[in-house]
Amino acid sequence: MPAEQQKHNELFYACKYTPIELLAGFGATPRIAEADVASFAYADALAHPNLCGYGKGLIERMMAADVHEAVLVTCCDVVRRVYDVLQASGRMDFLYLLDLPHRRGPAEVALFRRRLRALADAYAAYSGVQFDVGAACAACGTGVARADDRVTLMGAHASASLVAEVEKGVGMPVENATCTSRHLKVSPPPQLARMATEPACGACCDGGATPAGNPLDAFLDWYAPALLGQIPCMRMDDIAERSELVGERGQQGVVYHTMKFCDYYGFEYGALAEKDEIPMVKIETDGTSQSEGQLRTRLEAFGETLRARGGAAQQAQPAPAVSGDAPADTKAAAYVMGVDSGSTSTDVVIMDADKHIVATAIVPTGARAADAAARAMDEALSQAGLAASDVALRVSTGYGRDNIEGMDSSVTEITCHARGAHYLAPDARSVIDIGGQDSKVIHLNANGSVAGFVMNDKCAAGTGRFMEAMARVLEMDLDEFCRRGLEWRHEVRITSMCTVFAESEVVSLVAANTPTPDVIHGLDVSVARKTATLASRVGAEPPYLMTGGVAQNEGVVRALSEVLKAPVATHEDSQLCGAIGAALIGLQSLG
């Protein structure tokens, strides 16, 4: 071991089955490799872009200058290849791949114990350090107490920043039960600890006597089944024990984290979603901290849903007044304002105490959400003949909801759309909202509250942006694109939903002289299919109401209706759905 490294012999690991306590017994300081990196430049070049974000992040992290020792586990295909890439780089002082069995029976425990011994021997030879059973036992720690009201973060590895983001967004303590979060269920027996301080009795080891023999072997005899005995991750053959992660006392809901190109966790999410035992929201990341806007909306909306479920009135939380205006007299004034700051347009609704809409405004959001909101609010006030001080409460929603001056509170567009949809179409049980930046399906309870929701992943597939991109490829504006799509004669199948791939397909169809309306219809149908898949994930059911900018595209609405095999209604005010919901929530909070 190089001398400078002996000072800080940090050993990096990823999998929860890494024997960090064993390695601590050799003086190592195990440290989980946080893989929240800015880019995947090395990983894409040395491996391939189509690996999960955690795997690629691991390559980036492990290639950093401060990493000299690492132990990886054959926990999944990607980590096996991460090991290959690091091994080929030749830059680590100590790199080891521990083979993890898929089962936990006696044969596998014996096999795993032999492998742990081989690792111990390799690390001892590398470090020149003798095993200290006391240090290994001390590293085993004790169990972590569970908070009473908490959400559980399940699924694929979550970085510390993601855990913090979930906690902030949902507004509850987070219990981390993702794949890299480890927790031994048992503590070392006292006999092992005594080995560290007392000489072996030389007799058989029972009745609390100090065990005889090699401390490393004695430790491994206890440790191998303990390490394998954690709540299994999804790659283990028998995962029945994972049911312990859901439904425990105090658990208010589950935030389920999946990652693109991670095979395992989408399956468990699908199974849990079907059971519908506990409120759950899925978040998908690529291991970087991008796409926070979408994540925040989901998490905050989930927090709102949990609080509403908990019986608390779903009230907008008053925020400190930002503008210099004096607060309005809420008893005298009878108007509330809902502001929906979306990626394409900013919509404002002013509503009176009887829930009548008295004014509306829709302006393009443009480059600055705050400026657009100010313009839209002025326009709505002017239309209603009201002064700013006549408005008792202002509630914002949409992506820009926290960046608008003068708001009293903000609520996510999920909750607002649900409320607005129930106002526009009281019978609707599912809202399909396809906006410029995202698409979402909200399943409603009979009273209009959110039963569940799903949002698309961060790519543009199936959103208004996708349609805009395709219209550009066909060299027409969006209105013409929508209109021409209705004139189709023959079915054309567009298989790709990826904007890049679909563009290639459209170009090929154009080159083959396929009539443009048929191409557009093919795109409409592909968006409808993607949306229907999303809808099926949340158990959506008719009657359907479609909102968002894409609801103006009759071709998509018809295609959706055909794919879902049920009518899909639209409403002339559907674009205002979010703003209406925000205003209604404002009215409710006024009592």
Next chain:
Amino acid sequence: MADASAGERLIGWYGGVAEKNLSTRPDFVRNWLMLGFQAMRGKVHLAPYGDLLPSGNHGYQLFMDSVVGALANFDNAVVTSIFTPNEIFHALGARPVTAEAVASFASGAQAEGGFIAAAEGRGVPETYCSYHRILMGMATSGVLGKPRMLASCSVACDANNLTFKTLGRFWGVPHVYVDVPYDVSRDSVLYVADELREMGRATEEAFSRKLDEGRLREACACSERTMRELAATLPTRRRRYLANTMTIDMMEMLDLHLSLGLPECEDLAREMQRDFLAASPYEGVNLVWAHVSPYFLESLGELVNTSKTAQIVASDMMFEHVTAGDAWFDASSPYEFMAERLVRSCFNGPATRRADCIELLARETNADAVVLFCHWGCKQTAGAAQLIRRQLEGAGWPVLVLDGDACDRANCMEGQMSTRFSAFLEMVEKRKEAERHAS
């Protein structure tokens, strides 16, 4: 692809009918697809392709017989992963059928989109291997019936763990999982052998039949001869016109796993050797193909299918066992024999083992270049791609890493793929020419 042939358009219509009826009439879709599969099976028997070698047509027929036979009698089938040893099932008279074969049928019928959407609707990630997404969609939409059991092994991917475990629960049928240790050692082989014994017991129970150990030894002896025969074809393939296609190569590869242990598979390997020995010389580019191939992309197929310009001379999926070296066990110890094949597979263990296998194939067949196909969702191949490329290029073979999907058209940028493939072949041809001039 936009400029599809009339045949492709017809199949497109056929697949479209299946897709449209999928959510409401799964029984109709099953019958509709089986009708097409049976028709195709009849066609390859009654009107074999004139431009293929006899072994090519027989490989096609064997594939259609085994897969259509299994699908038609699905409650007597064992759904397996590609590298799971099948000798136990053959010895018991059960019909194994792999995920890759079932998915290839759906993809061949251009019906994969509906099945993939059905799978994704149940939470299967869109970045999951497309073979497995299609199988999951076919199962959960009710188009496949219920097999007798499932058997999978950890070679070569995580999907073999997930898909089969999930489908076992969905169908309520037994699932046997064979966990293959990473290291090549006798310890690993003995561990897997015990797992295979357990698989034998589970199969006996599922089929209510007694496994005749003598028949199992016979099946393993047949496998041993077949593998030897197949390995012997490698040098024979050098510079000979193999008259194959991407489709035929894939089917023969599937045959040599699905039917390994059966006399007809041994016959196929022998016939291949006879055909190749009698084949005419070949001047075009010889390619070793790594991993599966997007056989349905016509523009790629045109470049290598019964082509004088380029051909696939061998694939690592077919010859994954050739790195075996000196075996520890033979067919007289059937469980250890099958276990050793799994443990030593180039798809098990580090990426270097796979690279070594591809290099050996390139050397044995005197290939001109290597194409490494990164099939969508296959992390083991994608993650190893650059390492394999560097090793092979270092050893003197040009390598094309081609991204795409072997069964989901939605993940293929056909125009870009065919441009890259054509340019690569042009480059290799130029290099060959230069070598000829130099010599």
